[in-house]
Amino acid sequence: MKREIKKSWISSVCVSLALTMGISLVLPSIGAYATETPIKEVKDMPQTAAKDDLSQYDRYIEIVNNQYVFSAQGKANINLAEVNQVQQQLSYTNKIIADKGLTIDKENRTATYLDFSSAATSSNNLVSITARKYKQGVTKIKFHWNYARVYLSKTAVKNIGSGMSLGGIWIPHPIVKTACATLGVVVSRCPGGIWFEYNYFATFLGKCGWQ
16 A cells, blocks of 8 residues: 555656656747747848849949940950840840930939829828828839839838839739748738849849848
């Protein structure tokens, strides 16, 4: 009888120890999950390192007569295949700038297209567009020679459908979906305006963030 009681007591102690150890193992993981670092505002996409990213040739790009031009030095320093790749990108971007009547800012080396389709261009509505920057964001596109920084308002994101045309380029739904996913949200529940860097010629995504 005493032996049975002793056995039962030992079993109880073992169970208690096991439960205590189990709790001590689980609690740190719960704490770690609860204090997980919030999603950063700016995210880098792995595609940024793709071979189609031509940013290594920035120093060879000049602005002449409101067009991006590949310098003679650049043409002399890289092989013909790379020259052709850069020239194709430049031709594509220069055509958009010419077709849309945009002006390249020589200081920041970009050309900006602002979408006014959601509001009239009266002075009152222009104020409301500016104010929207701090609420649902604006819809515009800032062209660099080899990519564009696309800004989509909260409304534009939610109404993206299969994609949208902005400033002469097509922005497909999968690009917007991936940008939203990188920021930790889904398209249909995007809480505010977003921006992302998009190579419209090679169709890959770069950095993205909230407006």
